[in-house]
Every structure is written in C-alpha cells, then in structure tokens.
Amino acid sequence: MKEFTYTIKDEVGLHARPANVVSKEARKYNSKIVVSFNGKTAELRKLMQVMSLGARCGDEIKIVIEGEDEDKAFEELVPFLEENL
Amino acid sequence: MKVFKGDPIAKGIAMGKMFFLHEPEENASSVKGGPDEEWQRFLKASEKAMDQLNGLYEKTAAELSEEEAAIFEVHMALMEDEDFTDAIRENIESGMEASAAVSEAGARFSEMFSQMDDEYMRERAVDIKDITIRLKNILNGIEDISVKEPSVIGAGELRPSQTMQMDRKMLLGFVTRYGASNSHTAILARNLGIPAVSGIDDVKDLDGAFVIIDGEEGKVISEPDEETIREYEERSAKIKAQKEELLKLKDEKTVTKSGRSIKLYANVDDIDDMELVKESGAEGVGLLRSEFLYLKSSDYPSEEELFKAYRKAAEEMAPKEVIIRTLDIGADKQIDYFNLEKEENPAMGLRAIRLCLKRPELFRTQLRAILRATAYGNISIMFPMIISTKEVDMIKDLLEDIKKELVSEGSEVGEFKTGIMVETPAAVIMSEELSEKVDFFSIGTNDLTQYTLAIDRQNKDLGDFFDAHHPAVLRSIETTVKNAHKNNCIVGICGELGSDITLTDFFLDIGVDELSVSPSKILELRKHIIASE
Numbered sequence: 292m293k294e295f296t297y298t299i300k301d302e303v304g305l306h307a308r309p310a311n312v313v314s315k316e317a318r319k320y321n322s323k324i325v326v327s328f329n330g331k332t333a334e335l336r337k338l339m340q341v342m343s344l345g346a347r348c349g350d351e352i353k354i355v356i357e358g359e360d361e362d363k364a365f366e367e368l369v370p371f372l373e374e375n376l
Numbered sequence: 377m378k379v380f381k382g383d384p385i386a387k388g389i390a391m392g393k394m395f396f397l398h399e400p401e402e403n404a405s406s407v408k409g410g411p412d413e414e415w416q417r418f419l420k421a422s423e424k425a426m427d428q429l430n431g432l433y434e435k436t437a438a439e440l441s442e443e444e445a446a447i448f449e450v451h452m453a454l455m456e457d458e459d460f461t462d463a464i465r466e467n468i469e470s471g472m473e474a475s476a477a478v479s480e481a482g483a484r485f486s487e488m489f490s491q492m493d494d495e496y497m498r499e500r501a502v503d504i505k506d507i508t509i510r511l512k513n514i515l516n517g518i519e520d521i522s523v524k525e526p527s528v529i530g531a532g533e534l535r536p537s538q539t540m541q542m543d544r545k546m547l548l549g550f551v552t553r554y555g556a557s558n559s560h561t562a563i564l565a566r567n568l569g570i571p572a573v574s575g576i577d578d579v580k581d582l583d584g585a586f587v588i589i590d591g592e593e594g595k596v597i598s599e600p601d602e603e604t605i606r607e608y609e610e611r612s613a614k615i616k617a618q619k620e621e622l623l624k625l626k627d628e629k630t631v632t633k634s635g636r637s638i639k640l641y642a643n644v645d646d647i648d649d650m651e652l653v654k655e656s657g658a659e660g661v662g663l664l665r666s667e668f669l670y671l672k673s674s675d676y677p678s679e680e681e682l683f684k685a686y687r688k689a690a691e692e693m694a695p696k697e698v699i700i701r702t703l704d705i706g707a708d709k710q711i712d713y714f715n716l717e718k719e720e721n722p723a724m725g726l727r728a729i730r731l732c733l734k735r736p737e738l739f740r741t742q743l744r745a746i747l748r749a750t751a752y753g754n755i756s757i758m759f760p761m762i763i764s765t766k767e768v769d770m771i772k773d774l775l776e777d778i779k780k781e782l783v784s785e786g787s788e789v790g791e792f793k794t795g796i797m798v799e800t801p802a803a804v805i806m807s808e809e810l811s812e813k814v815d816f817f818s819i820g821t822n823d824l825t826q827y828t829l830a831i832d833r834q835n836k837d838l839g840d841f842f843d844a845h846h847p848a849v850l851r852s853i854e855t856t857v858k859n860a861h862k863n864n865c866i867v868g869i870c871g872e873l874g875s876d877i878t879l880t881d882f883f884l885d886i887g888v889d890e891l892s893v894s895p896s897k898i899l900e901l902r903k904h905i906i907a908s909e
Contacts, residue, residue: 306497342500
C-alpha cells in the first residue's frame with residue numbers, strides 16, 4: 292500500500308476539468324486508488340465521486356494506492372498531480 | 377407592453393423575438409421492452425450522445441477555445457462514470473424503462489451536487505441535468521433544438537450544450553429564470569458580448585413575443601410600443617458609440633490641458649472582477665475590498681485560499697499597484713460565523729481594524745497571506761477605520777513580526793507600501809502625525825461624511841439635512857491632503873465622491889494624487905479630466 296498527501300494548486304479545485312484529467316489518469320492503473328478529503332472518500336477513477344468531495348484550491352487531499360501496480364502508480368501519479376492539479 | 381424586472385448579469389441592449397427553450401416532457405417511451413432490451417437501448421443512446429458531445433467539443437474548440445470546449449469532455453466523462461451507469465442499470469433491472477431510469481439516476485446525482493455549499497459545485501448539477509436530458513431526448517426521439525432566426529433566447533436555466541449547439545450569429549441575448557453572475561449563461565453572454573438578464577420568473581410566457589433586453593438595468597420589456605423601441609434603439613446606438621469613443625482612452629495618461637495629472641485607480645469587490653478591471657483602463661487598484669473571500673464562504677477562509685486570491689490580483693495587475701484593504705467587517709457588513717455580538721451602535725462599534733486587533737489570529741492569517749503575495753506583484757496594504765497613531769504602531773509591529781516569521785520559514789516577502797483609510801474625523805485631525813508613519817492615505821468619503829455630519833445615510837428621513845458637498849467634509853479632505861503632503865504621504869480618494877465630476881476640479885486644485893472609482897466609471901472620468909484645464 293502506498294499513501295501520500297497532496298495540496299491542490301489548481302484554482303478551480305478538484306472538479307470539472309481538472310477532476311476529469313486526474314480521474315482519467317487513474318483509470319490507467321489496475322490498483323485501487325482512493326482519495327479522501329474532509330471525512331469523505333472517493334475512488335479516483337470515478338469522476339462523480341471525485342467531484343462530490345468538493346475539494347478546493349489549497350485543500351489537502353490524501354491518496355491511498357493499493358494493488359499490483361501500486362509502485363508504478365505512486366511513482367507516476369505524484370508528478371502527474373503536480374503538473375495537472 | 378409589459379416590463380419585467382430581473383438581475384442584469386451581462387451588459388448591453390438587444391431586441392428581438394423570444395425563443396423559449398422548453399424542457400422535454402416527462403413522458404416515458406410507449407414501447408417498453410425487458411431489462412436486456414432497455415439496457416441495449418440505453419447503450420445505443422449513450423453511444424449516440426457521445427458522438428454528439430464529441431462533435432460539440434470539436435465545434436467549440438474551433439470556434440471559441442479548447443478551454444471552453446473542456447466542459448463537453450467533462451460531460452463525456454460523466455456519461456461514462458461507473459456510478460452513474462450502475463445506477464441506470466439498477467433502475468432498468470428493477471423494471472424501469474430506459475429513459476425513466478436515466479431520469480431517476482440523473483435527478484439523484486444532480487441533487488447531490490445542488491446541495492453542496494460551494495457555488496461552483498452547484499453549477500455541476502446543471503451539467504448532470506444536461507447529459508440526462510441529452511440521453512432522454514435520444515431515447516424519446518426528440519430532435520435537438522435549433523434556432524433559425526436571430527432570437528432572444530429564453531430558458532428556465534441555460535445548459536452549456538444548448539447554447540453551444542446554436543449558431544452564435546442567431547443569439548441576441550439571454551433571459552432566464554435562474555442563473556447567477558457566474559453561471560454558464562452569464563459567462564457565455566459576456567464572452568459573446570450580448571446582454572443577459574436573469575431572475576425573470578415568467579420568462580416562459582414570453583415565448584414568441586417581441587422583447588427588449590436591457591442588460592444595463594436588468595429589465596425585459598415584452599411587446600414594447602413604438603416609442604419605447606425608438607428610445608432603446610437610440611440608447612443602443614449611443615452606448616455603442618460612447619463605448620468606442622471611450623475605449624480610445626484606455627491606455628492614455630490622465631492629464632489635464634494645463635498639465636496637472638492624477639492617477640485613476642479602480643475599486644474592486646471581488647477577485648472575479650479582475651478581468652473587468654484590466655479592461656477598464658485603470659492605472660491600478662486603489663481599493664481591493666478583501667471582505668469578499670470571507671462573505672463567500674461558510675467558515676474562515678484559510679491562509680492558502682487568501683494567498684491565492686491576493687497573488688492572482690497582484691499577478692494580473694503587475695506592474696500596476698494593487699492596494700489591498702484589510703478586513704472591514706462589522707457595522708453594515710455582518711458575517712454569521714464571526715459570531716459578533718449585537719451592538720447598540722454598530723457604526724461606532726467593534727468593526728474593521730478594531731475587530732482585527734481584538735482577534736489577532738484572524739488578522740495574522742490575512743496579513744501572512746498578503747505579505748506572501750507581495751512577492752508576485754506591486755502590492756500595498758491599507759488599514760481601515762484608524763483613529764490614532766497607536767493603532768498604526770501596533771500594526772507596524774505586527775507586520776514586522778510576521779515578515780520575520782515568513783522569512784525564517786523560507787517564504788519570500790517583496791517590497792510593499794503601507795497606508796491607512798482616513799474616514800474618521802479623528803484621522804483628519806491627526807493627519808499630520810499619521811502621515812509621518814505611513815506611505816499613503818486613502819480618504820473614504822462615505823464613512824467620513826457620515827461621521828463628520830453625524831448623519832446616517834441609510835436614513836431617508838434625514839435627506840433634508842444631508843449635503844454630500846458639505847463644506848465640513850470638503851475642508852476635511854483639504855486639510856488631510858495639506859498635512860499629508862508635508863510628509864510626502866500620497867493621498868487618494870476611494871469613496872463615492874471620487875467619481876463625482878462636479879468635485880474633480882476641486883480635487884485637482886488641492887492636489888489629490890489619486891482617485892479610485894468603480895471600473896465602469898474610469899474612462900468617463902478620464903475623458904472629463906483630459907478635457908479640463
């Protein structure tokens with residue numbers, strides 16, 4: 292299991308376009324990727340769930356990756372978020 | 377002729393026939409197959425919807441920009457969302473017809489978003505409705521709406537795909553029942569440069585009627601008489617001509633014929649208005665009312681949120697100056713979560729700088745955010761409701777302390793100027809001493825007038841006693857400028873008097889350095905000043 296936190300830098304927060312970009316990326320991996328914020332959790336691959344977290348710019352989200360390709364997902368996802376969220 | 381009053385959400389004037397976009401009826405398809413058959417129907421409809429969205433994406437990307445097209449990418453992703461399709465599948469398996477199954481799932485998900493306390497998130501409910509209706513239309517064989525002649529578009533609320541499907545040349549303006557100033561409708565209207573009015577409850581009844589949209593005053597007039605039409609045609613032509621004339625002054629300096637110069641700055645209520653300010657011809661921001669972030673949220677905004685907003689303002693205006701006024705809460709501006717006690721006399725109570733000094737944590741968070749943002753542009757900080765040098769000393773110590781703290785944390789702090797609002801008679805009387813301690817003054821004429829004359833401007837019964845140009849107020853302004861200039865302290869005016877052109881000459885005469893007014897008034901004021909001696 293891999294775990295990390297990330298502070299959202301995108302101005303509009305984790306919904307609409309940025310949420311879609313990140314959610315799409317998560318679907319590349321077989322691992323289960325769960326993002327949690329403010330007591331709520333969402334599977335990163337599911338856009339509606341991700342958007343319903345209501346995480347905004349400056350909020351800190353926690354991401355847990357579990358599965359066969361978790362190392363790869365962890366290594367690639369961190370820079371991807373830095374770039375896109 | 378009938379006049380409807382609503383809220384102006386995009387400026388301009390337009391007239392034409394109203395085309396009302398009816399929502400499809402809630403009629404289930406008459407032929408209903410078994411669950412397998414209905415699921416296949418849904419899959420087929422979904423495929424067709426994806427094709428349509430793809431087309432809309434391409435069209436929008438080509439005509440507007442990829443950024444504006446991105447909404448349709450989101451729609452495609454929402455349509456494929458597993459939770460959404462699972463819900464539809466469950467509905468179908470429980471015996472529902474495909475279109476009803478979509479309808480129920482869509483309602484459930486859009487309800488979830490419309491209950492969130494973030495305005496941007498609530499807008500997502502409209503996106504879900506949009507995809508739901510698209511799917512239902514396909515399932516029920518309803519064609520997409522197309523506007524064939526130039527029309528004023530009416531709707532309960534406009535969905536982005538509806539407007540993008542239309543030929544832009546056919547859009548004269550929007551009239552809706554719902555939709556705030558940051559709704560899809562408003563943003564689109566402003567981008568297209570057409571007027572929009574929302575808050576018209578009876579918009580549905582106007583279908584087919586000839587209407588005038590007045591995006592300046594937020595009015596819609598149905599079946600206007602000849603005279604009204606002529607009046608609006610004239611106004612529309614005038615607005616256009618004036619706009620073009622004024623726009624020529626956008627990058628001009630504000631100097632009179634005899635060479636006297638003054639800076640024209642903009643007052644800003646919300647960071648969302650920065651675009652408007654940039655277009656307004658302002659030479660800087662003279663008053664960024666920092667209350668907006670506090671008024672918008674349901675709890676104290678974080679340092680990070682504040683920092684982002686201030687940084688954005690600084691970056692957008694750079695190298696021009698942005699004067700941020702620290703929190704001015706209390707009196708007529710109340711916020712629930714501040715839990716302020718009810719006061720007998722709030723105008724003279726725990727407000728503005730007094731509240732900030734009494735609640736150091738609140739003040740510290742804001743000051744840290746502002747100081748961090750100084751590294752990204754030309755920021756100045758201004759403090760409201762000052763009455764003595766003691767407060768200024770306290771503030772300066774605090775600023776020094778925070779600056780050290782930030783530097784020790786490794787944050788960069790840029791150069792910044794400090795100033796105070798002169799809006800109490802005490803500050804006027806003490807202006808010489810105060811001006812030794814700060815870089816600039818900004819005279820808040822609204823409060824200064826109220827406190828000097830001891831007249832509550834909201835009280836209509838006092839109208840006979842009130843005089844906006846009372847010599848006591850004008851003399852106070854003059855005294856303040858004279859005293860400040862002894863210490864090379866810059867003086868601006870940021871209240872309503874700033875845009876009062878009958879006083880502009882007086883301000884130029886006494887040597888006011890800067891006037892800060894509403895962005896929409898800058899070019900007019902510049903025109904006036906350039907034409908004066």
